[in-house]
Amino acid sequence: xxxxxxxxxxPRLRPFEKSIFGEMSALATRVGAVNLxxxxxxxxxxxxxxxxxxxxIDSGSGNQYPPVHGLPDLRLAIAEHQQRFYGLTVDPVxxxxxxxxxxxxxxxxLIALVNQGDQVIVLEPYFDLYAAAIAIAEGExxxxxxxxxxxxxxxxxxxxxxxxxxxxxxxxxxxxxxSPHNPTGMVLTDAELAEVADIxxxxxxxxxxxxxxxxxxxEPNRHVPIATLPAMFERTVTIGSGGKSFSFTGWxxxxxxxxxxxxxxxxxxxxxxxxxxxxxxxxxxAAGLRLPDFYFAHLIEGFDRRRHSLSNGLAELGFGVCATxxxxxxxxxxxxxxxxxxxxxxxxxxxxxGVVAIPI
Ligand code: PMP
Numbered sequence: 451x452x453x454x455x456x457x458x459x460x461p462r463l464r465p466f467e468k469s470i471f472g473e474m475s476a477l478a479t480r481v482g483a484v485n486l487x488x489x490x491x492x493x494x495x496x497x498x499x500x501x502x503x504x505x506x507i508d509s510g511s512g513n514q515y516p517p518v519h520g521l522p523d524l525r526l527a528i529a530e531h532q533q534r535f536y537g538l539t540v541d542p543v544x545x546x547x548x549x550x551x552x553x554x555x556x557x558x559x560l561i562a563l564v565n566q567g568d569q570v571i572v573l574e575p576y577f578d579l580y581a582a583a584i585a586i587a588e589g590e591x592x593x594x595x596x597x598x599x600x601x602x603x604x605x606x607x608x609x610x611x612x613x614x615x616x617x618x619x620x621x622x623x624x625x626x627x628x629s630p631h632n633p634t635g636m637v638l639t640d641a642e643l644a645e646v647a648d649i650x651x652x653x654x655x656x657x658x659x660x661x662x663x664x665x666x667x668x669e670p671n672r673h674v675p676i677a678t679l680p681a682m683f684e685r686t687v688t689i690g691s692g693g694k695s696f697s698f699t700g701w702x703x704x705x706x707x708x709x710x711x712x713x714x715x716x717x718x719x720x721x722x723x724x725x726x727x728x729x730x731x732x733x734x735x736a737a738g739l740r741l742p743d744f745y746f747a748h749l750i751e752g753f754d755r756r757r758h759s760l761s762n763g764l765a766e767l768g769f770g771v772c773a774t775x776x777x778x779x780x781x782x783x784x785x786x787x788x789x790x791x792x793x794x795x796x797x798x799x800x801x802x803x804g805v806v807a808i809p810i
Contacts, residue, residue: 466582470808474796478806483799487808489632489778491753495697495738496745502734503701512730518721520548520705520732527736528690528705535664536675538683544710547717550727552662552691552704557583558720559658559687559706560624564589568623571616573608575810577632577660589624592616596634599783605773606634606781610645617653625655627676630663633810634781635774637671647679656712657682662691662704665746667776668754677708684709687716692735697749701731753778781810 456464471488478485494500506512519525525542532538540546549555556579564570564587572580574593584591594616596606616622627646629638638646650657659676667673677686687708693699706716728735761780765771770783789795792809800806 462585462588463582466585469578469582471578474806474808477800481800481804483804483806485806487796487806489694490699491697491778493697496741499696499698499734499738502737503730506730506733512733514729516548516726516729516732518726519717520546520726521736524548524703524705524732524736524739527739528707531690531739532675532688532707536678538675538677538688538707540707541710545713546705546707547713547720548727548732549704549706549720550724551693551702552660552689553579553702554720554723554727555687555689555704555706555716556580556626556658556660557586558723559689559712559716560584560587560589560626562715562719563624563656563658563687563712565623567621569616569619569621570624570626571613571622571655572626573613573628573631575633576626577628580626580628584626590621592619592622596631596636599770599772605775606631606636608636608638608642608645610642610649613646614649614652617649617655622653622655625650625657626660627657628660628662629676630661630667630673630776632663632777633779633808634772635777635779637667637673637775638676639671640674643674643676643679647676647682650676650685651681655685657686659686659688661688662694663777664690665695665749666753666778668750668757668774671775673776685712687712692731692738695749696735696738698731698734701728701735703728703731703735 474487475485525546528546529540529542532540560583566588568589569592570584570589571592574595581591594612597609664673675688677683677688687706689706692703761771764782768786770786772781774780784792784795796807796809
């Protein structure tokens with residue numbers, strides 16, 4: 451397709467006109483299909499959090515600019531959360547920044563930490579925002595493919611040797627890590643995390659760890675932030691998403707935490723992107739982060755049940771279904787139902803079955 455209408459856009463950003471999620475969601479709306487393609491849950495998060503946001507609007511306490519790096523009580527709640535779930539000690543005053551979703555945290559971290567031409571390593575397949583944000587930051591994206599189910603005999607897994615080879619480039623500077631992983635549902639194991647940490651330390655990489663799905667991990671898997679490994683905290687920016695953890699994806703409250711020097715860099719950029727965001731939602735997400743363990747256990751039970759019914763149903767239809775350890779996503783191999791490529795399959799699926807999925 452001609453992209454003359456993008457003449458004014460700088461050439462390096464022209465490939466990013468469309469997001470596959472936006473495109474497929476529009477298709478879902480157009481044909482009235484069930485949209486399984488976008489990462490959002492079917493039901494809203496807790497009513498008690500809604501009430502806090504509504505009250506913050508009604509009382510006026512949430513309607514004007516909140517403090518630049520985030521409401522102090524939300525930053526405190528983020529610090530308490532990192533301590534409670536992972537034993538990580540972060541100072542809410544210097545080591546935390548509230549962002550407009552995990553998306554802005556990712557963009558700000560990349561813009562702040564990537565010098566022009568630095569290589570940013572991503573595990574492939576990856577969330578499409580990564581490619582665009584790396585290009586915005588003028589970095590060079592180096593994709594390290596995961597080992598596929600055909601290679602591992604089960605799910606997608608880290609290819610540590612390929613990662614080590616990519617990291618050994620003298621221009622490699624950042625590892626953009628994502629576990630639980632969109633779109634494969636892979637959750638890095640302790641052994642894989644140890645290899646990643648070893649590589650990051652050996653090659654002096656900064657790790658931007660996208661942990662948006664930290665609370666969406668199925669037993670017996672567990673989420674371990676890479677920042678908890680020895681000598682990793684000081685080189686890691688850890689990113690979370692209130693949208694994902696509390697099923698309010700439209701609220702767009704996220705955060706980054708880590709050592710003060712890295713967070714200071716992220717803060718400088720982020721304050722000039724959105725300055726602040728989500729006034730009424732910030733106290734609500736603070737309350738969410740303090741919900742009892744029961745909430746988090748219940749959240750995952752619901753997703754686990756639906757994961758099984760979707761995976762079993764797809765397998766019965768003849769799809770090759772890849773084991774998923776976490777996230778909202780299930781990856782299937784469409785060759786079992788007579789297709790050779792996922793894109794053709796996904797373009798035909800809405801008309802044929804009233805369902806939208808995303809090609810990897
Ligand atoms: N990281 C990953 C891996 C995601 O899948 C998403 C949302 N799809 C985000 C970050 C963005 O999260 P948020 O809505 O909080 O900006």
